[in-house]
Amino acid sequence: MRPSVSAHALRLLSCALLASVLLALALLLPHAAQAGHGHKAADKRGILLVAFGTSVPEAVQAIDALKAEAEAAFPGVPVRLAYSSKIIRDKVARQGIVRPSPAQALADMAAEGFTQVAVQSLHAIPGREFSDITATAEAFQAMPKGIAHVSVGRPLLHSHEDIAKAAEVILAALPRHKKDEAVLLMGHGTDHPANAAYAALQLALWKRDKSVFIATVEGTPGLDEVLPELKRRGVRLAHLVPLMSVAGDHAMNDMAGADADSWASRLRAAGIASRAEMLGLGSRPAVAALWIDHLRDAVKQLPATRKAD
Numbered sequence: 001m002r003p004s005v006s007a008h009a010l011r012l013l014s015c016a017l018l019a020s021v022l023l024a025l026a027l028l029l030p031h032a033a034q035a036g037h038g039h040k041a042a043d044k045r046g047i048l049l050v051a052f053g054t055s056v057p058e059a060v061q062a063i064d065a066l067k068a069e070a071e072a073a074f075p076g077v078p079v080r081l082a083y084s085s086k087i088i089r090d091k092v093a094r095q096g097i098v099r100p101s102p103a104q105a106l107a108d109m110a111a112e113g114f115t116q117v118a119v120q121s122l123h124a125i126p127g128r129e130f131s132d133i134t135a136t137a138e139a140f141q142a143m144p145k146g147i148a149h150v151s152v153g154r155p156l157l158h159s160h161e162d163i164a165k166a167a168e169v170i171l172a173a174l175p176r177h178k179k180d181e182a183v184l185l186m187g188h189g190t191d192h193p194a195n196a197a198y199a200a201l202q203l204a205l206w207k208r209d210k211s212v213f214i215a216t217v218e219g220t221p222g223l224d225e226v227l228p229e230l231k232r233r234g235v236r237l238a239h240l241v242p243l244m245s246v247a248g249d250h251a252m253n254d255m256a257g258a259d260a261d262s263w264a265s266r267l268r269a270a271g272i273a274s275r276a277e278m279l280g281l282g283s284r285p286a287v288a289a290l291w292i293d294h295l296r297d298a299v300k301q302l303p304a305t306r307k308a309d
Contacts, residue, residue, distance in 0.1 A: 043148075043305035046078045046114045047295065050102050050133050051122040052188075053083030054248035055091040062246040062282035066122060069292050074299065078114075080105055084129045102133050106140045110147050116305065118298040120153035122245050122282065122291055124187065127194040130155050153298030156281070156290060157197040167204035169286040174212065175239045175277055182235045183212045184226065184274075185243040186255045186263065189219020198243075211235075214243060215263075217254050223263055227270055237273045240264065245291075246280035 047070055051063050063081065070079045082105040083089050089099050100108065102119070109117055119137050121130050133152060140146040157163050174183050187198050198214050198221075205212045211233075215226045230238060240263060242251040255263045256276035264274045281287040 042307050043115045044113050045116040045302065045305055046080065046109055046118075047074060047299070048080045048082060048102070048105055048109065048117055048119045049122055049295075050082045050084050050105075050119060051245060052129060053085045053088030053092070053099060054246045055088055055095070056246070056248045056252060059246035059248040059251075059280065062280045063122070066245070066282050066288055066291060069288055070120070070295060073292050073296065080109065084123070084133060103136050103140075106136065106147065106150070110140065110145075114147055116149045116302045117147050118151050118153060118295060118302060120291065120295040120298055121155040123155040124244060124281070125157050125190070125192075125194045125197040126155050127190045127192040130194070131192075149302050151298045151301035153291075153294040155294075156287070157201055158294075160200070162290070162294075163197065163200050163204050165290060166287070167201060167208065169284075169290065170243075170281070171205060171208055171212065173284040173286055174241060175275075177211060177237075177239055180234060181211065181237040181239065182230055182233070183209075183239045183241060184230075184263070185212065185214045185241050186251065187214055187216040187219070187243040188250065189216025189222075191219065195219040217250050223266060227266070230267075230272060231270060235272055237275060238267055240274050240276040242278075242280050244280055245282040247278040247283075248280070251276075251278055251280070 049063075049067055049070060051066075054060060054063070067079055067081055071077075081099070082102045083092075083099040084102060086101070089101060092099055106117065106119075117137075119133060121133055123129055137150040137152050141148070141150040154162065156166055170185075177183055189195060189198070195216070198216060198219065202214045205214070213226050213230070215221050215223045240255050242248075242255065244250065253259070253262065256274075256278065257264065259265060264276065267274045282291070
């Protein structure tokens with residue numbers, strides 16, 4: 001009987017194989033690290049930011065702002081950007097915009113002679129996308145001619161401490177609301193176990209404000225599970241806010257869209273008015289600062305740089 005292979009193991013294997021192929025192709029090109037005829041070149045440090053991605057031009061500004069924050073925090077260190085979502089990469093490619101995958105971006109950096117790279121996830125939870133980023137980073141570091149040192153910065157809601165900090169700054173950034181109003185945060189959601197981070201954040205928020213709720217588009221809880229509680233409490237107005245790095249397609253359509261199945265329409269059908277705030281977490285300075293703090297931790301994991309022989 002053939003042993004079964006888990007889907008997670010297959011994903012990790014595919015990440016490693018893809019990284020190997022991309023690196024092999026990239027190393028066919030000459031780069032600075034191959035120069036020197038036996039002399040050890042100086043370490044070259046870089047940063048790779050990995051966002052889920054967006055096809056909404058207005059939402060790209062939030063990702064660009066995070067990149068600018070990283071550049072300001074580490075002056076002189078090149079900062080690159082990758083999209084983890086293949087669907088988004090393909091979609092923007094049809095618009096004439098090229099966004100590399102994490103594996104392609106790391107292969108390009110290896111070909112350019114980078115020896116140390118801090119990879120920072122711009123995701124909210126440590127779900128499947130983050131697992132793939134980690135596997136890809138480990139694959140590049142394990143290769144003889146890969147990148148000598150690759151560290152990975154944790155996403156926004158990774159540890160209990162991260163969740164407590166995020167709850168504090170998110171609450172401070174939310175729109176003011178009256179007694180008969182509520183704030184409804186839209187998370188992406190996933191079938192990955194990391195979806196539990198939303199429940200942990202919900203508890204942390206309720207310790208400070210019982211009128212702030214979290215629902216997800218593709219996970220638990222969904223709007224169906226939150227809507228009865230809003231009605232029970234007599235909520236007359238719900239402020240809709242994306243719990244994502246950008247206010248992209250989900251925020252525009254699933255949250256605030258005009259279709260009958262959007263959150264705004266379903267709330268209206270239940271007798272609850274809504275007011276959408278089209279501002280992602282990456283556009284809120286105090287929240288963006290948490291991702292930059294995680295990047296600082298990732299950079300600290302890299303060894304001290306050495307000079308050329």
